[in-house]
Amino acid sequence: IFRFCRSKCHKNLKMKRNPRKLKWTKAYRRLHGKDMIQDSTFEFERKRNRPERYDRNVTENTLKAIKKIDKIRVDREERHIAKRMKRKKTKELREAAKELEQSIYLVPVPEKSPVTLPDKVPVTQKQSEENRMEE
């Protein structure tokens, strides 16, 4: 039996769409590593099949602990996502540096810039022969 938080989810199920392929679902996010999958905080919330005898103290502690565990779990998830986002930043920076190095010739040389043109390479005999070959 399925229960849905809103009709969007219900209607998608009726359309027989695979949640593993829909970007906005939790199933997709977990499968593709967008959200945190394995963590010790998940171990706390495990279905236990043996009923425990009621103990007021234990219940009190549990209720307090739930809140703390929640907080920690949420923090960890956020950190997971932030780490994922950071990778793009590093990649961008690397690419920017590379582009800067390679395509600097398109930009007029400013007076005092850290980028300098490469030194002139003396033309060797070999190169002149090649030119002649082309023509």
Added chain:
Amino acid sequence: MVQYNFKKITVVPNGKDFVDIILSRTQRQTPTVVHKGYAISRIRQFYMRKVKYTQQNFYDKLSTIIDEFPRLDDIHPFYGDLLHVLYNKDHYKLALGQINTARNLISKVAKDYVKLLKYGDSLYRCKSLKVAALGRMCTVIKRIGPSLAYLEQIRQHMARLPSIDPNTRTILICGYPNVGKSSFINKITRADVDVQPYAFTTKSLFVGHTDYKYLRYQVIDTPGILDRPFEDRNIIEMCSITALAHLRAAVLFFLDISGSCGYSIAQQAALFHSIKSLFMNKPLMIVCNKTDLQPLEGISEEDKKLVAEMKDEAMKTVIGQGGEPTDEAGVLLTMSTLTEDGVISVKNAACERLLNQRVELKMKSKKLNDCLNRFHVAMPKPRDQKERPPCIPEAVLQARAKQAEADAEKQKRKLERDLENENGGAGVYSASLRKHYLLANEEWKEDIMPEILDGHNVYDFVDPDILQRLEELEREEGLRQDEEGDDDFEMDGAELTPEEQAALAEIRKKKSLLIQQHRMKKSTAESRPTVPRKFDKDKEFTLKRMGRQLSALGVDPTAAIERARSKSRGRKRERSVERGDEIGNDAMDVDEITPSKKQRRSRSLSMARSRSMSRPRNEFVPGEGFKDKPQKERAIKMFKKSANKRNKDARRGEADRVIPTLKPKHLFSGKRSSGKTDRR
């Protein structure tokens, strides 16, 4: 024991139906077709067969009737008398006698006519003989019609008689009308006899069965008897008298102490004395009923005396059987069927007395020895004086003691059911099951535990050592936090400075412009002629341009220009090429976008560009893609030719496919003077 069951007698049809049945059977079961052309013997045989068949059927049916109805002399005298009382023996016998004579008459008739048929000489004669035979037989039956009806009535009534076994243990209940006999039988058996305030509610005998000491007892309820001389009694009373007379049973004489039946104790006592002759050899008990209205001690002296007399009579029967003369309690009993007070004891006493009497009789009879021979209880002979009681193990004794204790406790323990009844019954009270919970602390029994917190099931988290695990987790978290702090510092080193960022932005802008330009120029080889680079039609590769680009980059171009000049081919080409270069900037030139571009452009266009770059249309230029001039002229001609057609259709160009009116009326309407209009 044969159960007298009169339900198995076949239905006696009335005269007309009888005749119909037999005649239709004759018609169906014998051959029906005969012609006058047949041989005479065949015709005779045909009709004789019919007559005999009819006679045979009548005989059979009448015989079954005679056989099935019981012969009053052959059955148990109780039933004989009962049937006599109900139906009158004489009438009964007469009816059956008439049936018998009818049977004989029919046989005689058939015999005579068969004899006559043997000599019938024509079909007609044989047929009329047969008709006469059958007719006579039917008249015989018609004449006994009333007897048949009477027998049918008797049969129906007999089928409803109660099946009383005259030989088994029986208890008979008798007394005045309305004393409570039927109520008593209702109480001790499953019989459902009518109980009403008027006299003679019970009009015939009723049988119920009850059990005592693993034996079945018949209890017979009789209609009430009035105190009258014997001859004046009606049929209903005679039923009960018959039962009393013939059945060997224990008799319970019911006495109504309170007098609410309408008859005083004196009258009832008188009745008792008048029928006491019937109580010979039967265990008799006086039962005083309706003690809830009037207890036995409360009656007057005369009544007490009368009752005592009756008791004495009853005692006589006891003594007569050789029972204990001092057993007074078993002779006079009190009870009340309304409050069910004493009913069971009366039943038990009656059954006991009857049983004892029967056992005694059996013991006295000769058949006893046969019975005794059949069973024998073996007792071990004692070989010494040592007592050997039965051995019961300790555990069993203890268990028994405990069981007794538990039973006693159960009696005085308050049940949940009682609690429920006190607090309003089944729908109102709901038992609190929590009070039986086994918890470490009694105060926790009424605790309500939350099931959900912040969208989590609390039960999933419950764990005795959750605190410890939480501590570990927090420690982990602390460690992780520190590591995170370290990580963040590493990242900052690779940031770009603002100058570098500005340069990067420039690079990207330039690149995007180049790409745009390339896309504008981009086309496939099919739509543009592939001209080698040496025919530089658009004059892209000029020294001027190179110089401009290099200076835009901030590099001194003079050295490069000199070198290129020295290395180039001929001066003629350059001169013609430079025509356009010297004058002004190409507005499309990407490399130099100077601020006064607008001014420059307008001026250069108006002044310098007016006729500078223009050529005549059919001048042959090597960079365009034509081989020579005539080819170019041919191409131009083709272009114009196609343009002509398009212009006539008012089309703006090749790709113009606009239809100004999709359904012009003159094409889609109107009749034709001759011909069909199904194609337009």
